[in-house]
Structures are given as structure tokens and as C-alpha cells.
Amino acid sequence: MTPTMTTAARLAGLPAGLDLAAADGEALHPEAAAESPLSIRGLTVSYGEKPAVFSVDATFPDGALSAIIGPNGAGKSTLLKAALGIIPRLSGEVSVFGRPIDAARARIAYVPQRASVDWDFPTSVLDVVSMGLYRRLGLLRRMRSEERAHALACLERVGMTDFADRQIGQLSGGQQQRVFLARALAQGADLYLLDEPFAGVDAATERAIIEVLKSLRAEGRAVVCVHHDLSTVESYFDHVFLINVRRIAEGPVASTFTAGNLQATYGGRLAAGHIEQLRLGGGTA
């Protein structure tokens, strides 16, 4: 949050992660260094004997929209869930803004796949959004009026204010996805991790979601999406991470989202014609 400090540290010729301010015991957090919002080292996940994600390194940039891309079963969602500790990992380290993930959970917002929950659950839209306030409210404190107003403001950002009192099962798929995004907004995080946010939503919802994600980027937050629609990668994202069990490539969209890298990621599953339709420049990376 205070990039100047890092600059100071760099000027002083100190190694990364070792700040003078922190050494002085000032109230500045070490994670304020310009560390990557999400850095993954040697992550391996296995269902049974076959690895789903194998020894993956990834570094996502701050203040940018990043996409995790790969074919079905390539381990996109698995990578995200294992990084968050939702599913167990065999090995690997994950740091968030330079700190171990468990020390940085307050700075992370997570949007699971819509199909991962039971929408028949007896709860209202506003109730789901206020689940994003849990870390602030704790076990027993009642929601104050300003916290309620904050939850309503988050619903407003996704255009769902009118549905605040609806039971969540009475929403369309796109509306449910927006409610999940509103809950993540209520978390007030610096890093947003979204699992297939555009899957099975209507066009209006897709536009609404990408507008919100772009406004988060404008506020300097980092956004990482598991994404499956290759045709929107260039218009939505700044950074891509290509995965097929192993890391294939990562970097800025312009230089990394190339026909060659896609061929390497999808293998025979993506016909040359599809890649042609994307009108990508450049050959192999």
C-alpha cells in the first residue's frame, strides 16, 4: 500500500523483502513491499495417482487483470483452490503480497464456481453479501447500519439492489454470479480470485462483471480469473497464465497469448482453425 517504502529500501541497496522501516519496528507492514499479490512456487496437487497440477510456478502482477487459461481438466480451478488451501496440496508454497497466505487472508476475496453451492439454501441475497463481512464482524457482533449500507453498496455495484431480500434460489444464473461478486466486493480485498466468473451467464451480466473487474483494476487491485473463453482474453485481460497440468507460459497478453503458446497448451484439442479465428499475431514463443 505504500510503494514509496520499497523504493526507499531499493535505494538503500537492501535485498527485497527486507525493509528499513520494518527493521525499525515502525507500524509499516512488510507486505507493503511491491511483492506480487499472488506468487506460487512448486505447487503440486494430485487426485489419486495422477497429478492434476504439477510443480507449477506462477507470479501474478499487481493492479492488473490476469487470466488462468487452459483446456478442461488442465488444473485451472485446482490451481486456484489449492493456492487458497481449499483443497490439499502435495507440495508448494504460496505467498500473498509477500506473506504466507494464512497471514494475508484478510486481503483476499474469493468467488467460487457458481455450481459449487446449493442455491436452495434458506438465505437472502443481502445475507450472502454480508457473509463477506465475516472477518470484520467476528462471531457475535451484530451488523451496524454502516455495514449494512456497505453490503447494499456492493449490491449496487453489480446492479442487484432490487433483489436484496430475494431468496437466492429465485435468481437466474447470471444474477447468482453477480451476488457472489458482490460478496467478494464486501470483503474489501486487494486481491480478487474468481473461478470461472463468466461461465453460463447472460451477456448483460458478463458486461456488468467485466466493468466491475476493470473498476477494481483502476483502484489498483489485482484480479485473477480462471477463464475459458479464448475469444475475450485480449479484450478483458492484461496478463495470462497458460496451464495444462504444468505451466506452459505466463506474461503480458500481447506477448504471451500467441498461437504457438495456445497450441502448446491445448495440443490437438484446439484446431488450427480456432486459433486462426482469434487472429493472433506472432508465431511460436
Next chain:
Amino acid sequence: MHAEFVQLSLTPILIGIFASVACALPGNFLILRRQALIGDAISHVVLPGIVVAFLLTGGVASMAMMLGAAGAAVLAVLLIEAVKRLGRIEPGAAMGVVFTSMFAGGVLLLEQSDTSSVHLDVQHALMGNLESLIWFKAKGWHSLADPAALAALPDELPRMALVCLVVVALTVIFWRPLKISTFDEGFARAIGLPVAAIGFGLVVTAAVAAVAAFDAVGSIIVIAMFICPPAAARLMTNRLEAQVLWSVGFAVLAAVLGYVFAGYGPLWFGGAEAVSAAGMIAAVSGLILGLACLFGPCRARVGQGRDPAEA
């Protein structure tokens, strides 16, 4: 009339209410987690543990019973894993085999052992001994202020009241983590909630409620109360907070009506003897569920009443 009510009916009704509420509260979350049959399972599995505890200690002290029940529950978990791995069959079948076998084992143990001196037999295991939990020393309502009479209350009443109080307190304190992790486990883990510990705590709480209630009112009420009041409550509302309150209301209603119907119902129809209170309480809770299915306002399941064109 009043004196008779306090002496004969007040304590069984109160014990029935506390047992019903203690089981119905965790039942709400178990049903939403698709674990509704855990209560059923627990009440079957613990029987051999309770019998063994009795054979070893020669008494029906609640602590020994709890330990015996807990030991049986652990054994059940190990057996299920063993059947699953060695027999290579699906978990549901493995559980079914283990639960029924252990209950049957408990019944055989009961038959073979001399438990005639205490209220511990097959009938007691199923239906408890609610009608016998009367308050001999009570002379009327004023006995509620008489320390000597209060000291002679049946042990089951303070024990069941305490367990019920603990279950209520745990539900209130851990409301938010329970609700979040029940609705969206992935999100709960992502915000750092100890999801596995919460799930384990819920099952342990349900087990304690089941064992305590089993001792006082038998396994029929336990099985019914874990499922019927919460399931009926779900049909009355679309809010978890209201659902839990409805389930408590239904549990109390079933306990009171069931006891009254068991005691007086047969007389109304010309019968001579009262029927089992535990059986009647369970039957009333089933009737309430049936009425909620027919007339509850929130019966529409997901997919109904949803307009996909709306965006």
C-alpha cells in the same frame, strides 16, 4: 388435578421438550449439509457402547454411558473405513451395514446380560422410559419452590436441560461460521474458517445430544427429532434464522402434543391404556412434517418459480 399433573406429567413433558430441542437444533444444519442420517446412525451405533459401559460399571451413571457411546462411535468410524476398503463397496452401504450390525450387537448383548435391575432393555433402547420419569415428591406447583422436592427431581431432567442449554449456546455462538461453512465450504476455507473443525464440532454436538436424549427418551425420538422438525421448518420459511426458530417451535409442539395424545388419546377413543409417549411424540413430529409438506408456504424447490429470461 394440578398436583397430579406436576407429579406425573410435568417432568416427562419437560424432558421430552429438552430432548427434542437439543436434537432439532443440530438437525437443521445436518439436513442442509446432506448429513441428515447422522443422527439416525449415532443413535444406533451407540447402543453396544452403552451396554458395555453398563456391564463394566454395573450402573447407569451418565459419564460412563457417554464414554461407552463415544467408544462405540469411534469403533463405528473405523469399521466403516475397514468395510469400505476391504469390501470395496460404496460409503452409504458400508455405513448401513455397520450401523445395523452394531445396533443388533447391542440388542444381543442386552438380552444376554442381566440388566433387569435397571431400566436398560431393548424396549428402553427404542422408546426410553419417559412415562416413568415422574416427580414423586411433588405435591403441586408450589413444589417448584421447595428445595427438598426439587432435590428429588429425576436425574434425567437437569441432565437433559444442561445438554439442551449447551446445544443452544453453541448454536448461537458459532452461528456465523456454521452458516457460512454450511452454505459455501470453499468460501469458508478461503476466508480462513476451520471448516473441518466446524463440521466435526457439529457432529460431536449432535452425538452428545443424541446420547443424552437416547438415555432419557430412546432412539425413536432421537431419529425423528433430528429430521422432522427441521425439515418441516424449511418448508415454512426461506431464512435460516426463521427456520431454526420454527424447528424449535415444532419440536416443542411435538413433545407436548405427543405426550398428551399418548396419555389421553386412547381414552378419547375408548381405549383403556395409554400408548408409548416416545412413539407418539415421534409420530406427531412426522404428522407436523406431513402438514408442512401439504400447506407450508415455501415448498417450491429450486428451478420452480425461477424465470431464466430474467437477467
